[in-house]
Amino acid sequence: MGILEVKDVNKRFGGLQALGDVNLSIRENACHAIIGPNGAGKSTLLNCLVGKLIPDTGSVMFDGQSVLGRKPFEINQMGISRVFQTPEIFGDLTVMENMMIPIFAQRDGAFEMNAITSVLSQKDVIERAEQVLEDMNMSDKRHMHSAALSRGDKRRLEIGMCLSQNPRLLLLDEPTAGMARADTNNTIDLLKQIKEERDITIAIIEHDMHVVFSLADRITVLAQGTPLVEDDPQNIRGNPKVREAYLGE
Ligand code: ADP
Ligand code: MG
Numbered sequence: 677m678g679i680l681e682v683k684d685v686n687k688r689f690g691g692l693q694a695l696g697d698v699n700l701s702i703r704e705n706a707c708h709a710i711i712g713p714n715g716a717g718k719s720t721l722l723n724c725l726v727g728k729l730i731p732d733t734g735s736v737m738f739d740g741q742s743v744l745g746r747k748p749f750e751i752n753q754m755g756i757s758r759v760f761q762t763p764e765i766f767g768d769l770t771v772m773e774n775m776m777i778p779i780f781a782q783r784d785g786a787f788e789m790n791a792i793t794s795v796l797s798q799k800d801v802i803e804r805a806e807q808v809l810e811d812m813n814m815s816d817k818r819h820m821h822s823a824a825l826s827r828g829d830k831r832r833l834e835i836g837m838c839l840s841q842n843p844r845l846l847l848l849d850e851p852t853a854g855m856a857r858a859d860t861n862n863t864i865d866l867l868k869q870i871k872e873e874r875d876i877t878i879a880i881i882e883h884d885m886h887v888v889f890s891l892a893d894r895i896t897v898l899a900q901g902t903p904l905v906e907d908d909p910q911n912i913r914g915n916p917k918v919r920e921a922y923l924g925e
Pocket of ligand 2: 718720849
């Protein structure tokens with residue numbers, strides 16, 4: 677049994693079958709990559725795992741408990757944190773302020789922007805945020821306006837914001853999309869470090885094969901809403917079906 681078990685999940689948007697009979701099992705402490713062409717249903721699948729979308733049929737179990745029917749913040753409290761495809765930080769706030777938001781949001785289930793000042797005074801939240809900033813190697817940037825961070829550092833901050841919640845499962849949707857090579861390599865190194873240092877399972881949607889093969893222990897190829905193949909990275913590279921459907925060879 678994996679820490680995450682997806683069984684027979686279907687999701688339609690009107691006439692479009694975005695997910696068709698998706699089965700997926702993610703092993704605890706693995707780094708599991710989900711790859712596939714644009715429109716394959718990767719983000720839709722991720723959204724079904726975090727309560728942003730509700731599958732039409734099927735089940736999603738996290739650590740033996742169903743996530744279906746739960747609100748996103750409840751799923752977050754179960755131990756799933758997620759990095760979005762587009763940056764989701766508050767540019768007007770400092771790095772440190774951004775780092776405190778998810779800790780507060782997870783604990784209280786929801787938050788209001790005007791409550792941030794009250795969070796600032798909470799010692800435990802500050803200590804946890806500072807610790808993650810240190811882990812992220814960003815302590816020197818704690819007072820910076822987040823909008824002024826480089827693209828790579830914005831991603832680093834977002835990943836840190838997820839880690840501040842101490843998740844058991846970290847979900848990443850194309851974390852290196854639009855990044856220059858140097859930032860991509862920094863992100864790879866950061867995720868490798870997280871894998872090594874933390875007791876955490878990672879599921880990553882990724883286009884960049886260099887990222888996938890640098891990090892993944894296991895790969896699922898999604899095509900037109902259905903898993904085409906799931907295997908170890910070395911077998912994915914050599915699989916003719918995958919080369920044809922995805923790698924474009
Ligand atoms: P991927 O992340 O693999 O690129 P998506 O999961 O975003 O793919 O999309 C899968 C399919 O579902 C696409 O055809 C997309 O246009 C469609 N789709 C995604 N979200 C919605 C939505 N909210 N409403 C209608 N169609 C959607
Ligand atoms: Mg997507």
